[in-house]
Structure formats: structure tokens, C-alpha cells
Amino acid sequence: MPEPLLVVRDVEKHFGGVHAIQGCSFEVGAKTITGLVGPNGCGKTTMFNLITGTFRPDSGAVIYAGRDVTGLRPHVMAQLGVARTYQLTRVFKSMSVLQNLLTVPFDQSSGERKQWAVEVLAAVGLAEEADATAGDLSFGDQKLLEFARVFMLHPKLVLLDEIFAGISPALQERQMRVIRDFRARLGVTFLVVDHTMRVIMNLCQEVLVMNHGQILAQGAPAEISRNDRVIEAYLGNRSAMKGVDHHRD
């Protein structure tokens, strides 16, 4: 496994009586596309919130690029190169698509910023919509916009929370192409949460399986899909695991 860009070590998080994250540890290799899967409510989004500083862990550590970043504020994490999307899309609704992107980054002239924004929009296929109001876009296009906005930060690590959910296979393919392309060209690392197993198995080199706030298994997609404990965790959700082997590339 390559040098880790992100290390999560023994992280705990309670919400009142709910023990959402229970001593969770894992690593994400630099320049990999790593999947994070697990049943509903197992703590995936909470883990994203702990990594990005939205929540502070009760205990444990988050190490990013060799530095302890536990409990740093979200805007600091973003400036360090950690970008994320939200499970429930959060675009700036009354602003134009282009304006959504031009809010960042910080270290560029407005000319460079605009050029990069146009490039990113072209990559995700929203170039035609640049002047449209974000709130007027379709559900799928809003997801694409939020996905595109992430790259404005020139991120090193991108956390994607169910960006493939509820959009057409054609758009999913486009998003996968963009992810692979940014990884290959710019060395961006991705941690991808999704329930669409076909996408996860296709896209990721490494998959982390989470259950009850812990990492249950970790490995290449083919290993994971054969792992008994994983299949058990998904028992009620067997259909999700079905067809996994047929869709490998």
C-alpha cells in the first residue's frame, strides 16, 4: 500500500447515548481511490464530519499529510487541501453555477480562478450551464455542481458522500471518469462513500467496510466481495452485493 495521506487512529464519537464511532482506525493511501461502504447508519458520514473538522472526536487522532489535524476547524482543513461533498447536496442556490465555483480558491488571481472554473465545468459537463442559477438545475446537475466545486480548492484529498446516489448511469460514468482523470493527472486522493456497489467495485483500488462505527474489513474489491463478515454485515442488504463480480473492470 502506498504512503498513507490520511490516518484515522482509534477515533471515538458519541452523540448523547449513541456511540456512533467506536474506536475506528484506518488509512487512506496517497493517490488512491478508496471506497468506504457499510449499512445505513454505520457512521460513514459521521467519519467524514470528523475528518473535516465539522465534529471533534471524543478521543483518537486524525493525521493528514503527516500532521495531526484532530479538531481543526473545517475552513482550515479545506485550506490544507481536504474537500468534501455533502450527502444532501449543498449548492449556493441563488447564485449562478459559475459563481458557485468562483468563491474559491484563495491563492489565485480572479483570472486564473475563472480559467480553472471553466475547465472544471467542462470536465463534469456543466459548461453550458455556467450562467444558470444553481437552484434551477435538476437534482443530478446540482450533484454535479457540488462535485465540480470541490475541485476549485485544488484539493489533495476529496471526500465524496454518495455523489452517485439517484443519478443516471450516464452521469455516474462521467463522474467516475472525472475522478480517475483528476487522480491520474493531478494525483488527487479520493475517499468515496456510496451504496452503489457497482460503482465502488469499479472505481476503487481499496475498499473499507464499516459496521457499527468500526472498520470491519479492508482490501481490494474482489477480496471484499468474498469476505464472509462483510456479506453478513450486509445480510439484510444482499442485493447490494449481488453482481459485484460481474462489474469489475
Next chain:
Amino acid sequence: MKASSPFRFWPGAVAVAILVAVPFVASGYITALTLSLLMYVALAYGWNLISGYTGYVSFGQVAFFGVGGYTCAILAKAGMNWLVGSLIGGVIAGLLAVVLGLVMLRLKGAYFAIGMLGLAQLFAAVAGALKRVTNGSTGIFLPPSLSLVPVYLALLSLALTAVVGTAILHRSTFGLRLMAIREDEEAAESLGIHTTVYKIIAFSISAVVIALAGGVMTWYISFIDPQSAFPAALNLTMVIMAVFGGPGTVWGPLVGASTLGIIAELLWANYPGLYLVIYGVILLLIVLYIPQGVVPSLSKLLRRRGAAETVRKGRRGAVA
């Protein structure tokens, strides 16, 4: 239709020239009316910055009107020039807003709005209690200002600066980040925007603009007491004017302040008894039918017209 296009520049230049000429050529009544409209314009733009652009709707920005007013009155009483006194009032209000913002801007939505309302009332109470500096509820009397012209020109400069500043802000990255905070503060933060800093800057500039208006108006009226310094009605007026014109837009507060200011004046002059009733009904109709404000609704209408026109022209072209 770039901003540099002469067609956008000339109407503005002509309007400014006319406004500068008003106190020299127009009647005292017209000058006084225009002067109060200029004050409303400045206040509406001040409110627009923190509430229209940044999304922190405040029902207490008038607190800074009073801070500017009292600073000017106290310093003028001590012999300082009123304009310098007003400028110092602006600086004090701006710094005060930084400190207050650290606390108040943690509140969201209705809590912030009402918290600010409470803060303005607290300021009024403090002004009433600090008898040795403010002369309590008796108020401070200043020598009457003999000419309207300096006050008028001061307010005109303030209003113009507010309009031009907003036009620049609207196209700037800083402005985009304020709007991002308004739209979704958590998402803005996840993009690396230090939202606290941006909110405080917006809050502070808003306070400066409103305090400057307060200082100049206090000199104009030659009197200040807690009630005239912190009138809750004035706060409502700036909210209504900005919202009527279109909050978070460049021209909304200008349209709102001048239209509603003139309507209020006409109603008050012609139907003194029914003035408030008619005014209320007009506002109600506006909120019901153009909730986004006049400017966004008009520009949407024009865009639709423009699109229809293009389609028609395109068809004609195709036929020919």
C-alpha cells in the same frame, strides 16, 4: 453591456450632477426631501451588506445610527467640527461592531434578528443612563446648522459611496463569499472560507455606513436623545426599503429607498390621517406579489422579454 459601456455610465453621471445641483437650485422643501431620501439610501445599503448579502437579517442596525449620532453630538458639543465628529463616530461604531459581532454573529436567523433588536434597546437604555456624557433623556442640544448644503453633500457622498461600493462588492470575490455564507454557511466553511472573519467585516462596514448617517443627521437635526438616536421605526424602515427594492442586489436599496421614501412623503402630505394605513397596504401587496423585491422581478421580466425578442428575431431571420 459592460459596466464600462458609456450607456451605463452617462445616466449615472447625469443623476449625480443633478443631485449635486439640488441644494443650490431647488427649493428648500425639495432639498430637505432629497436629503432624507439620501439618508434612507445610505441606511438601506448599510443594512443590505450584512442582511441582504450575508444573510444575517438584523432588526437592530439602528444601534449604530445612535452610536454615530451620540459620538458626533458629544464631540461637537466639546467644540469639534461636526464632520470630523461624525467620521470618528463611524470609526467607533466599526470597532464596536467587531467586538459585538464576535458574540452576536454566532446567533442565526430569527435569534440574530431579535438579538440585534434587543441590543439596540440596550444601547438606548445605556444612553439614557449615562447622564454625565449624554445628558440622559433630556438630550443634547447643538447649535442649529445654518446651511443645509454641507449636510446634504455629506449624505450625498455617503450614499454614492455606498452604491458604488456595493456595485464593486457584487462583482468581487469577497462579495461572492458573503453570498455563499448567506446561501449555506456550513458549505462555505467547507470550502475554506473563514466565515467568522467575513461576517464580522460585513457587519462592521455596515455599522460604519449607518453610524456615519447617524452622525450627519444628528448635526442636521441639532439634537439627540435616546429616542431620536435609536428609533426602532427607522430600523424597520431600512429593512422594508431594502427588501422592497431587492435585498442582496446592487440597485435594490436605491430603488426601495427612493420609491418608498417618496410614496411615504406624498401619502403623509395628502392623507396625514390614513398615511400609515395606505403605506401598510402597499407593503403588504408588495410582499405578496413580488417577495424577491422590485429589482430582481423587473430584471427577470426584462430577461424574459429579451429572450422572447431574440426568438422572434431569430424566426424572422430564418424566414428571410
